[in-house]
Amino acid sequence: MVKFLKPNKAVILLQGRYAGRKAVILRNFDDGTRDRPYGHCLVAGIKKYPSKVIKKDSAKKTAKKSRVKAFVKLVNYQHLMPTRYTLDVDLKEVATIDALQSKDKKVTALKETKKRFEERFKTGKNRWFFTKLRF
């Protein structure tokens, strides 16, 4: 009886090109909109996970291995698997719905999302979110 599909919840996408990828909910549309008459949400997820960084790596190699590629998408609730994890990143003003309207707005939104994800990965927090789901 507790709503759990809230912003900052970590979810796993189940369908589509990004199936199996982890994402974080940015905005919910529980009752849908006129274009999408079902419950859906805006998520920002990881397109390409950062690879494993080991102690032996040089600084240049660490930087190369810590790169994250992100995506932003509107997803139906049915195509998400919610998890018990949360990810506290402030992406509200970066990745908005009108960023999805045009290509160049999307590119800038993704660049900023990528930067925020990368700096969160480098702090070592939310390690579960940045590890690839094996299936």
Add this chain to the structure above:
Amino acid sequence: MVAAKKTKKTHESINNRLALVMKSGKYTLGYKTVLKSLRNSKGKLIIIANNCPPLRKSEIEYYAMLAKVGVHHYNGNNVDLGTACGKYFRVCCLSIIDPGDSDIIKTMPSEQ
């Protein structure tokens, strides 16, 4: 055996309570609507049949854990659960949205 054996008496009482919910309350039957009711936090109690596939059972239990909703594992398979609901089809899982006159929500989770 520390686990309590499900006596015939408690099993009958679940059936009675379920019949009362069917008559006076709101419910949904079936996996898709159970997940929907958990997502929009309308479900108050989930009942799962004992021959539910284990992956589906764990998925419903995980959703219920996130939503802090009780899950009752019915002592019978989907055919029995369908009959208990008064339906002529099989019911693998159901969600009680409004118990009506029944006290199923107050008594069932305490028995778990």
